[in-house]
Amino acid sequence: MNRRVTQSFSQSNTKKNIAKHYEKLSETLRLRNKRINNKKSMFKKLIFIFSIITILFSSAFSQDVSYINPNNALMQTNPAYAAFDNNLKFIMNYRSQYSAIGQNFKSPVVNLIIPMFAKTKTKRWGGLGFSFISDKAGEVGYLSNTGINISFAYNITITKNQSVSAALSGGFYRRALNMNGFTTGSQYIPNSGFDPSASINESLFNQSKTYADIAAGVIWQYNDGHKLPKYYAGISAFHLNRPNVSFSEFRSELNFRYSFQGGFRLLSKEQLSISPELTVYYTNDALRYNIGTKFDFPLSTSKSGILKNASMSVTPRYISGRIIACNIDFNQKKYTIGFGYEYNTADLSGITGYLEGYEVMIMFKKNLGRKIIQKPDVDSKYEVGKEYKLD
Secondary structure: OHHHHHHHHHHHHHHHHHHHHHHHHHHHHHHHHHHHHHHHHHHHHHHHHHHHHHHHHOOOOOOOOOOOOHOHEEEEEEEHHOOOOOEEEEEEEEEEEOOOOOOEEEEEEEEEEEEOOOOOOOOOEEEEEEEEEEEEEEEOEEEEEEEEEEEEEEEEHHHHHHOEEEEEEEEEEEEEEEHHOOOOOHEOOEEEEEEEEOOOOOOOOOOOEEEEEEEEEEEEEOOOOOOOOOEEEEEEEEEEOOOOOOOOOOEEEEOOOEEEEEEEEEEEEEOOEEEEEEEEEEOEEEEEEEEEEEEEEOOOOOOOOOOOOOEEEEEEEOOOEEEEEEEEEOOOOOOOEEEEEEEEOOOOOOOOOOOEEEEEEEEEEEEOOOOOOOOOOOOOOOOOOOEEEOO
């Protein structure tokens, strides 16, 4: 009897040991598969970013609109800005330049940036950017360039405080000539003089041209403990497909254009923040740079009204070609209003140069990310492990 009980007990222990061993083996296999999947996912991300970098460095560069404040036209500076932070942004920027021969150039641009998150909204994995631009030269728009563009950016986390975003963008544009501003000898009527309503009788070329344009960009950032960028550096390339923009049968391709962006926070105090920044453009063997220092300070400690949590940013700049400029921005939690002005200090700006210009910008923003409180805080209204929208 005792022998049977002992044998039964031994068999029961054996079954339990086998079950435990099976559970341990299953857990080991599960963790191994998870590590393999994580490595595969990381490998795919690295391949994507490496591909973007390869595209960037295989290009050399066309003259485009250079903004007083490149941050007012993020998608036109670097499409990777679509995944730079957690903010949904709607940015409207209007730029006007006055040339040395009395003509002006108008460049309104609208950008919409939508960050993309995992289901918990605690991790940003990418972003989408949409933009509309309309450049016009002359009072009646003798030459115009209008287009829409879509950007997709992918974000990869390197460490807790570092990430890299890589992006591709593509769009369609239409260049057009407005012949209403031109005059020819055909409008001079014998014995009557000049008749502006008469036909110019010229049809040497098409008056419009539609083309596709492709760009790419990469940007790296290092954040502080509050998840705010402390250092950042990016590079972008435009007109990668060398689009033909000629109105005639003779080809005229846009040259590749490179842009480098970088900056860091030199000082971060409660009453003052100082952040130098630099943007460099390279097109057709021509180098152009925009260097500035942003001074950010609170306007008031008011708990209510328009000045609640408000701050002001002042950014004096020097732009290559002996151009001095300055941006002033009024910042609130949900919007920013900015104005910029530039002036050419050269003795003679030249026939093709410009004398001065200004920009007006309005940006609406909303933080779409969520934050998980990791440590208990007796003075905090938050609870451990729950998700809350960021302020």
